[in-house]
Amino acid sequence: MKTKAVLGQAEVAAILAAARSEAQANGWNVTIAVADDGGHLLGLERLDGCAPIASYIATEKARSAAIGRRETKGYEDMVNGGRNAFLSAPVVCSLEGGVPVIVDGQVIGSVGVSGVTATQDAQVAKAGVAAVGN
Template identity: 55%
Template sequence: MITRKGLTLDDVQKIAAAAEAEAKKNDWKVSIAITDDGGHLLHFQRLDGAPVQSTWISQGKAKAAAFSRKPTKNLEDIVGNGRNAFLSVPDLVLLEGGEPILVDGICIGGVGVSGVTSAQDAQIAQAGIAVLG
């Protein structure tokens, strides 16, 4: 048997609050999703004015980051560099803005953000994760 770390409700609330603060500081209207390491939704919020499609995209980014254990920018680059077969992977959003939550090198979840530019989405996700130290 292995013992592994996981996100608590307190952790998720801290990540969500920090991500929301980063978005509001920049007046960015986004949706924020947080998943566990299996891509299961633990938290979701859509800030006022966030695009409707950002609800689905943010959740897909969080799931993709948790599944792949990598920032979704890496997955977007795989496709951008011509590996179109990677598009056949089901149910993942292969756009920058999803970040894995890593603790001691182990993925315990993902944060996905959508609503502004992909780089800004990633900035918000990273700000959320940073509160874990």
């Protein structure tokens, strides 16, 4: 039987704190979502001044990164590269800013961020992920 790490509430809190710190250091109002390896929401934080829609988008970025086992930027690149058929794939969000949490080569969850530019969203997500994995 295989075993792998899982995200507990301590790790979720560490991810949210690290991502929040990165966003606040840059003056970015974002929403940060943390999901388990099945894409189920474990934690969500919407910073003051962030639009409500960002909560939905961040959650879907996290879900897509978890179930796809890769950064959502890859999906965005596929669509932007002309592979429009990918829009019908079961991945809900093909926008940059979803990053898987990988520990010992296994995806154990993900972080999704929305509220600023795609590259900035990814920067905040990666700061959160760095608190526990990859």
